Structure formats: C-alpha cells, structure tokens
Amino acid sequence: MILIVDALNRHRFEPLLDQMFQLRARVFRDRMGWDVTVKDGRESDLFDELDPAYVLALDDDYQVIGCARLLQTTGPHMLSDVFQAILDGEPPLRSATMWESTRFCVDREALAGGRGRHTVARTTTELMCGILEYAQAAGISDIITVIDPVMDRILHRSDNAPYDYVGRTADMGKVRALAALIDTSQERIDRVRAFAGIDGDIFAIEEEVANVIAPPIGLPGDAYLREYCHQQIASANSLRERNAAIALQKALSGLHSPARSFDA
Amino acid sequence: MKPGMQLIDLADTPGEEPDFLAQLHGVCNTLGLEYASYASANPISGKIHAFTTYPDAWKDHYMAQSLHLVDPTLRAAARSIAPVDWRRLEHDNSFRDVFGPARDFNLPDTGLTIPVRGPMGDIGLFSVTATVAPDAWRRLTGPIMGQLQTAAVHLHDTVMHSDALTRILRQPHLSTREQEVLQWVAAGKSQQDIGDILSISSRTVEVHLRSAREKLCTLTTAQAVGRAVSLGLIQPR
Numbered sequence: 001m002i003l004i005v006d007a008l009n010r011h012r013f014e015p016l017l018d019q020m021f022q023l024r025a026r027v028f029r030d031r032m033g034w035d036v037t038v039k040d041g042r043e044s045d046l047f048d049e050l051d052p053a054y055v056l057a058l059d060d061d062y063q064v065i066g067c068a069r070l071l072q073t074t075g076p077h078m079l080s081d082v083f084q085a086i087l088d089g090e091p092p093l094r095s096a097t098m099w100e101s102t103r104f105c106v107d108r109e110a111l112a113g114g115r116g117r118h119t120v121a122r123t124t125t126e127l128m129c130g131i132l133e134y135a136q137a138a139g140i141s142d143i144i145t146v147i148d149p150v151m152d153r154i155l156h157r158s159d160n161a162p163y164d165y166v167g168r169t170a171d172m173g174k175v176r177a178l179a180a181l182i183d184t185s186q187e188r189i190d191r192v193r194a195f196a197g198i199d200g201d202i203f204a205i206e207e208e209v210a211n212v213i214a215p216p217i218g219l220p221g222d223a224y225l226r227e228y229c230h231q232q233i234a235s236a237n238s239l240r241e242r243n244a245a246i247a248l249q250k251a252l253s254g255l256h257s258p259a260r261s262f263d264a
Numbered sequence: 265m266k267p268g269m270q271l272i273d274l275a276d277t278p279g280e281e282p283d284f285l286a287q288l289h290g291v292c293n294t295l296g297l298e299y300a301s302y303a304s305a306n307p308i309s310g311k312i313h314a315f316t317t318y319p320d321a322w323k324d325h326y327m328a329q330s331l332h333l334v335d336p337t338l339r340a341a342a343r344s345i346a347p348v349d350w351r352r353l354e355h356d357n358s359f360r361d362v363f364g365p366a367r368d369f370n371l372p373d374t375g376l377t378i379p380v381r382g383p384m385g386d387i388g389l390f391s392v393t394a395t396v397a398p399d400a401w402r403r404l405t406g407p408i409m410g411q412l413q414t415a416a417v418h419l420h421d422t423v424m425h426s427d428a429l430t431r432i433l434r435q436p437h438l439s440t441r442e443q444e445v446l447q448w449v450a451a452g453k454s455q456q457d458i459g460d461i462l463s464i465s466s467r468t469v470e471v472h473l474r475s476a477r478e479k480l481c482t483l484t485t486a487q488a489v490g491r492a493v494s495l496g497l498i499q500p501r
Binding site: 004006007008050051052053070071072074075076080087090091092093094095096097098099134137138139140141142163164166181183231234235 | 340343344345346347348352357358380381382383385406408409410411412413414416417418420437438439440441464465467468471472474475478479
C-alpha cells in the first residue's frame with residue numbers, strides 16, 4: 001500500500017520517515033555507490049528540508065519497503081539546482097503541472113524471496129502508480145525524473161517507458177544519470193496497473209497507519225506526545241492554560257529523549 | 265508566514281499594476297467557483313500581497329483581526345506541494361478561529377488552496393471556495409485541478425514580477441530548446457511539425473512550450489512569442 005507523507009502530516013509518521021532515510025542510505029550509498037551524505041545511517045540532502053512530499057510503499061506490517069520524493073518544478077528542485085550536468089548548462093523545465101520525482105528506491109533485501117504482493121517488481125510498480133495517481137489527482141500532467149540507466153530499463157520493462165528525455169546522459173560520479181519525462185495520463189496508469197495486476201485503491205488509510213505507528217492509547221510514542229503538546233499549547237484559551245501546557249511539554253521532553261532532528 | 269507581516273490588498277494598489285482582481289473573477293466565472301483569493305509573501309520586500317473576491321465586510325474583518333497570521337489555508341498549505349483541501353486543515357484549531365466567524369458572514373468553508381513555490385523561496389497561495397456538499401466539491405474540482413494549478417502559478421508569477429526588485433532578479437531564463445520551439449512557432453509551424461523538425465515527440469514540444477509560457481508569464485503561446493520577441497529572445501518572422 002502507498003502512503004503520502006508531507007509537511008502537514010509528517011509529525012504522525014516520523015518513524016516511517018526514519019525507516020525511509022535508512023533505506024535510502026542502504027540503496028543510494030551502499031548498493032549504488034552514489035556520492036550522498038549519510039549521517040547516523042540515514043541519507044538526506046537539502047531538498048529534504050524543502051518540505052517535499054514522500055511517496056512511501058508499505059508492507060502489511062506497515063514497514064517501509066520503497067519510497068520516492070516529489071517536488072514542484074516551479075521552485076527549487078534537483079534538476080534546477082544540482083543536476084546541472086544533465087542539462088548541459090541549460091535552464092531546467094518549469095511548469096505548474098510538472099513535478100520532479102527523485103530518490104526512487106525499493107528495499108531489495110527485505111523483498112528478496114518475497115511472493116505475491118511483496119516482490120521487488122510488484123513494489124516498484126505500486127510505487128510508480130502511487131506517484132502517478134497522487135500527481136494526477138493534484139492536477140499534475142507530467143513527471144520529470146532523474147534516473148540511472150538501470151531504472152530506465154525497469155521503466156521500459158514495466159510498460160511505463162518515458163515518452164522522452166531531456167538533456168543528455170551525464171556521468172554523476174560512479175554512475176550515469178538522465179532526466180526522463182513521464183505523463184500521468186489514465187492510459188499510462190491503466191497500463192502499469194495491468195502490467196502488475198494491481199486492482200483497486202492502493203492508498204493506505206492515513207488514520208489506520210497512524211494508529212499503528214503511534215497508538216493513541218497505551219504507550220504513546222514521541223511523535224504522538226509532541227503532537228499532543230503542540231495541540232494543547234495551540235488551543236489554550238488563557239495565559240494560565242498556555243503556561244500549563246508549556247510546562248507539561250517541558251516536563252515530558254525531560255522524560256523522553258529528544259526526537260532525532262531530520263533538519264541537521 | 266512571519267508574524268507581524270504587513271498585509272496589503274493589491275486591489276487597492278493604484279497605477280499600472282495588472283488587474284489581479286479581474287483575473288480572480290475570471291477564474292471563478294470560467295470554472296464555476298464562488299470565491300477566489302491569492303496571497304504571497306515576497307521574500308525580498310517582506311510584504312504579504314493579497315487580493316480576493318470575498319465581500320468587503322469579510323475583508324475588513326479579516327484584516328482588522330489580522331487573521332492572515334493564523335489562517336491555516338496560508339500557514340499550513342504553504343508547506344504542501346499538492347493542492348490542500350481544507351478538510352485536511354479542519355482539525356487545526358486555527359481553522360475554527362478563521363472559519364467559525366466566516367460562517368457568520370455566510371461564507372463557505374469548503375475549499376482548497378494551491379501552494380506555488382517560486383525559484384527564490386517565494387511562496388504563493390491560491391484559494392478557491394464554493395458552497396457545495398463534499399461530494400459535489402470533489403466532482404467540481406477534480407477535473408479542473410490542472411487549470412487551477414496553471415492559474416495559481418500564473419497569478420503568482422505576475423505578482424512577483426510586479427515587484428520591481430524581483431522583476432530584475434527574475435529575467436526569463438529560456439533554454440535553447442525552448443527558444444527553438446518558440447522560434448518555430450513564430451515561423452508558423454504546428455506542434456507536430458516542430459516535433460518532426462527537432463526530432464522530439466509532439467508531447468515534448470508541448471512541455472517546452474508550457475515551460476516557456478510560464479517563464480515568460482503568459483497564458484497563451486501567442487503571448488509568449490510576442491514577449492520573447494520583445495525581449496530579443498527570438499527573431500520575429
């Protein structure tokens with residue numbers, strides 16, 4: 001199943017994002033040898049600080065088995081800011097109806113030997129459908145994505161071939177990368193779904209996932225407590241209530257180790 | 265949004281500014297929406313530019329209460345990349361602070377906000393509303409989401425260009441491909457012809473045209489050609 005996590009709901013899903021940053025470190029540094037920054041076993045870059053939307057593929061136990069990152073092309077994004085080599089010094093495309101997808105990956109180790117809905121191929125396709133369907137609902141007609149030749153072959157194999165490429169294939173350290181264009185048309189979504197035999201709604205119910213990640217009763221997780229304190233402070237009707245809420249937050253933050261910051 | 269930021273009603277700005285309000289009314293009339301608003305914080309001037317088709321009574325109340333400082337359709341929506349349906353903001357206490365009173369003014373609380381991110385960290389927020397049931401709202405907005413996105417970016421870019429300093433910093437930066445495509449359009453070639461000439465798909469031609477139109481702040485290709493000629497980016501034929 002697919003879960004969209006962005007700046008509006010990420011406080012409910014921090015443990016999943018933590019898994020995602022660890023998966024990205026394993027895939028992009030360890031397996032693919034990209035020149036990425038890994039800290040405490042977690043890969044992130046400056047684009048993770050720009051409030052992107054993350055498309056997460058989850059297994060039945062709500063573990064992250066795949067992910068991708070989306071940004072608007074009207075503002076700062078990877079092709080405009082760091083993948084200049086691909087564009088040969090040319091300015092990037094900019095469109096209200098085009099998003100950029102980066103850091104697409106699936107957890108090959110976790111899925112190795114998996115069957116049915118939990119295979120590399122199935123997860124890859126479901127993740128692609130997640131991106132296309134989320135983008136389509138947002139009025140986005142095209143996705144531009146920086147990919148390596150391996151990913152390009154996977155796209156071709158899964159009946160999801162890019163309709164074109166922009167710029168040139170460029171050497172990015174140890175790997176080669178190119179910018180592909182993919183439309184979010186219903187025809188393409190139907191084709192990709194048919195290829196993998198995906199039926200019905202692939203999106204997880206946010207409430208259900210949140211309840212598993214941070215149960216509202218019993219032992220609350222850090223994310224839940226943070227949200228609770230935040231709400232108490234925000235909804236205080238008097239200075240006294242507000243001070244009490246802030247005092248509670250301080251007391252709780254002393255009991256719990258501070259949450260890992262992703263902005264560092 | 266930084267607290268204490270000044271809120272400026274662009275409809276009151278005299279002089280040669282483009283008619284922003286007319287653009288909003290145009291969007292509402294064309295797409296069957298009730299009210300539309302636009303707001304942005306210009307990172308250089310530090311001002312919040314805003315304009316809206318809401319009734320004056322609500323505008324006065326909103327500005328008198330400085331609701332822009334807590335309004336989640338501005339504050340929260342600015343951090344999304346996708347259009348934010350206001351149902352997503354309902355649990356936010358500040359949503360009630362703003363839209364509780366809105367009900368007294370007979371204004372709908374069914375709406376969505378499209379966040380626009382500009383190249384220099386500038387953010388624009390384009391909101392539309394209508395008094396309809398949730399199902400009807402989805403049916404109404406689903407098919408026009410692409411048009412709303414385009415309208416949002418167009419409004420935002422026009423506003424950003426209306427600030428002299430930003431205008432200087434944001435000279436349209438067309439790629440060689442975009443210039444080539446525009447040049448062939450100026451020569452009267454069709455999209456298909458241009459694709460054949462440049463050995464790219466017709467859809468890629470369209471993508472370059474769309475990108476060029478946005479960089480030049482125009483809605484139609486004809487306008488884009490005109491502006492590119494006047495800026496000396498392509499040669500007139």
